[in-house]
Amino acid sequence: MIPGNKDTRDGILFSLPFLIVFVLFMVYPLLFGFYISFFQWNILGTPKFLGLQNYAELFQDAKFWSSLWHTVQFVLMTTPVLLVMGFLMALLVTSKSPLKGILETCFFVPYIFSMTVVATLWAWIMQKDFGIINQVLGLLGKEGVSWLTSDKNAMWSISIATYWWTAGFNMVLFTAGIKQISKEIYESAIVDGASTFQSIIHITIPLVKPTTILCLILQIIASFNVFGQVYVMTGGGPAGSTRVLIQYIYETGFSYFRMGYSAAMSYILFVIIMAVSVMQYVFLGRRND
Amino acid sequence: MRKGLITMAVLLLSGAMLFASAAPETQAAEGPIELKFWSLFTGGDGEFFNAMIENFNASQDEIHMTNDMVRFDDYYTRLTTALAAGTAPDVIVLHQARLINYVPSGALLPLDDYVSDEMLADFQKAPLEACRMDGSLYAIPFDVHPIVMYSNKALLEEAGITELPQTAEEFVEAAKKVKETTGQWGSLIDNTTGTYKAYTLTRLFVSLVNQQGGSMLTDDYSAAAFNNEYGYNALVWLQELLNEGVNPNELDYDAAMNMFRLGEGAFYFNGVWATGTMEQEEGLDFVASPLPPFMGKSAAWTDSHTFAIPVQKNQDPAKVEAAIKFMDWMTANADQWALAGNIPTRNSVLEGEAFNALPYRADYAAAVSTVVANPPTPAWGEIYETMSDLLESAVTKNEDPQTALDSMESTVNEIISHY
Numbered sequence A: 001m002i003p004g005n006k007d008t009r010d011g012i013l014f015s016l017p018f019l020i021v022f023v024l025f026m027v028y029p030l031l032f033g034f035y036i037s038f039f040q041w042n043i044l045g046t047p048k049f050l051g052l053q054n055y056a057e058l059f060q061d062a063k064f065w066s067s068l069w070h071t072v073q074f075v076l077m078t079t080p081v082l083l084v085m086g087f088l089m090a091l092l093v094t095s096k097s098p099l100k101g102i103l104e105t106c107f108f109v110p111y112i113f114s115m116t117v118v119a120t121l122w123a124w125i126m127q128k129d130f131g132i133i134n135q136v137l138g139l140l141g142k143e144g145v146s147w148l149t150s151d152k153n154a155m156w157s158i159s160i161a162t163y164w165w166t167a168g169f170n171m172v173l174f175t176a177g178i179k180q181i182s183k184e185i186y187e188s189a190i191v192d193g194a195s196t197f198q199s200i201i202h203i204t205i206p207l208v209k210p211t212t213i214l215c216l217i218l219q220i221i222a223s224f225n226v227f228g229q230v231y232v233m234t235g236g237g238p239a240g241s242t243r244v245l246i247q248y249i250y251e252t253g254f255s256y257f258r259m260g261y262s263a264a265m266s267y268i269l270f271v272i273i274m275a276v277s278v279m280q281y282v283f284l285g286r287r288n289d
Numbered sequence B: 001m002r003k004g005l006i007t008m009a010v011l012l013l014s015g016a017m018l019f020a021s022a023a024p025e026t027q028a029a030e031g032p033i034e035l036k037f038w039s040l041f042t043g044g045d046g047e048f049f050n051a052m053i054e055n056f057n058a059s060q061d062e063i064h065m066t067n068d069m070v071r072f073d074d075y076y077t078r079l080t081t082a083l084a085a086g087t088a089p090d091v092i093v094l095h096q097a098r099l100i101n102y103v104p105s106g107a108l109l110p111l112d113d114y115v116s117d118e119m120l121a122d123f124q125k126a127p128l129e130a131c132r133m134d135g136s137l138y139a140i141p142f143d144v145h146p147i148v149m150y151s152n153k154a155l156l157e158e159a160g161i162t163e164l165p166q167t168a169e170e171f172v173e174a175a176k177k178v179k180e181t182t183g184q185w186g187s188l189i190d191n192t193t194g195t196y197k198a199y200t201l202t203r204l205f206v207s208l209v210n211q212q213g214g215s216m217l218t219d220d221y222s223a224a225a226f227n228n229e230y231g232y233n234a235l236v237w238l239q240e241l242l243n244e245g246v247n248p249n250e251l252d253y254d255a256a257m258n259m260f261r262l263g264e265g266a267f268y269f270n271g272v273w274a275t276g277t278m279e280q281e282e283g284l285d286f287v288a289s290p291l292p293p294f295m296g297k298s299a300a301w302t303d304s305h306t307f308a309i310p311v312q313k314n315q316d317p318a319k320v321e322a323a324i325k326f327m328d329w330m331t332a333n334a335d336q337w338a339l340a341g342n343i344p345t346r347n348s349v350l351e352g353e354a355f356n357a358l359p360y361r362a363d364y365a366a367a368v369s370t371v372v373a374n375p376p377t378p379a380w381g382e383i384y385e386t387m388s389d390l391l392e393s394a395v396t397k398n399e400d401p402q403t404a405l406d407s408m409e410s411t412v413n414e415i416i417s418h419y
Helices: A005-038 A051-058 A062-094 A100-114 A114-123 A132-139 A154-180 A181-189 A196-207 A209-226 A230-233 A245-255 A259-288 B002-020 B046-059 B072-085 B096-104 B119-122 B125-127 B153-158 B167-183 B199-211 B229-243 B255-263 B272-280 B315-331 B359-369 B380-396 B401-417
Strands: B033-039 B063-069 B092-095 B147-150 B185-188 B267-273 B286-290 B305-308
Touching: A005 A259, A051 A062, A051 A259, A062 A100, A062 A154, A062 A209, A062 A245, A062 A259, A100 A154, A114 A154, A114 A230, A154 A209, A154 A230, A181 A196, A196 A209, A209 A259, A230 A245, A230 B380, A245 A259, A245 B072, A245 B096, A245 B380, B033 B046, B033 B072, B033 B092, B033 B315, B046 B063, B046 B315, B063 B315, B072 B096, B092 B096, B096 B305, B096 B380, B147 B153, B147 B199, B147 B272, B147 B305, B153 B267, B167 B185, B167 B229, B167 B267, B185 B255, B199 B229, B199 B255, B199 B267, B199 B380, B229 B401, B255 B267, B255 B272, B267 B272, B272 B286, B286 B359, B305 B315, B380 B401
Parallel strands: B033 B063, B185 B267
Antiparallel strands: B092 B305, B147 B267, B147 B286
């Protein structure tokens, strides 16, 4: 250590403002949530100790399992599409197309809107009786589609809105990944007579793999945490067929004020996301080194 | 170094001030008392409420009321967390059915010591008594708002229907006739989740079960009591309207209201709170009437908005007094609230000219004696929401009624066991 150097102290001081907020609003609620998951508590009254009863109940609760399944459905419906879309957008944006500047803006703009704006907008577009899509279909003499009011379509409709909203973020990550690939590799491929398509398959995709893994992990975590779009667009309907786990956690906690049970479910979701992330790290991340 | 510490201190202080701003601010000696209120009125009656607040502020200069609109679906979430954090506004509005969720934990101030007997004597007995728990008064009823039937006069005339249907069979016949002769929908009962859940289905179901002499829960609120012929008849009738093709499938609350306003359906069911909105619709010739006794006797789902005062850490007596004055003024001038369609709770208003000059309202008021109160159990909120989901599924997917009722019964019993 150099005499007079107060790096450590300064470092702590500088991170203190963040740390205080972090502890107060992240660490403390996390620990408190775990603690309260062993109680029956309605927020206003005195908590009553239940032991593991909340966790035991959860395994019997059909609504918990159906909500978890809806969440998994959403993960499966959105993750692959969002990765492919993000990658294709990035290819366009990094291409030599004269339109690439405009395209980049178009692709990314939806992402800067807030969730409520996006979800409300799409809820109106997809409204069954007055929405613009069904109005247009009506003008063409076709029957309107139950975008949000049929349990077969509702989750897909929410997914479509999500594609539009968040694909741009993956594009940014992929664009950065693609730009890191050395130009010389492509040039020598051209010299060897490779087509653009071959370059993408044999150069871009393999070399962009670290980005793909990053996107995949981020996307799965984000999709597991889906709530806002569902809550605004369908309210979990029709008849609870799109109710996702976070929504069920929210309803139990903040509509029916069963905070303990709600906290217990949150911890199960936490364990699931953790397990998925670790698995991805082990199976996909390792081979990269 | 010195500088660093000072910067740190400033940062920490400004952080502390952020939190401090949530604490109750001290009242300025001069000027009117500032009161805060959160409104949940977003169902067509919001503008009438806002106008009333303005009139209240203009009527005197001691108290100034500020009013924030909160999305209905999020209202109780915000309210409860604010109560837990001690940051609730000075006066709150609660549905009567929700009092049971707040009174036992001591979140509401008992009002007995603050309200004069003369004021209370002016109130209708039933809604006032509903605000009492264990002998103490916790809220002042602002209105009663049962579900009613709206009928489009022009469509009925075109279909040659001269009298409003009074039984379940007559209703289906009338709805069919409208569909056949005018090509418009016979009935517009919303049955899917949109901005709101399919509450109308639950409200009708509750009404119909009670019209036959049944009830939703057992007398001690410990179990579901609708899985019998009463529930069966009610559910089958709701399904029949879709099976006969006279009611649209997958219709949400907002769409149903819009379609009725545009004259695309003959009968529509909603709370009295929609009356004012309908009256503002140009070119809509309609009549509103108490829910007909479709399945026997008269009975209609209802709820009631009530005003209450949250318990605060440092309760300011001046603010409590001001809040009581506000409640007194609002209930005594509830003929303005009746413009939206809601039924006032004070005799002086119900007998007053202003109220009786409004169309339909007197009929509503007469029907108040037949309204069905919500079961006073903390589980009711979850039961009500869950029933809306299950009825939505049963009606829109035309599920076997008995299977659907069995599943509703077991779900409701399961919910009750958690409270």
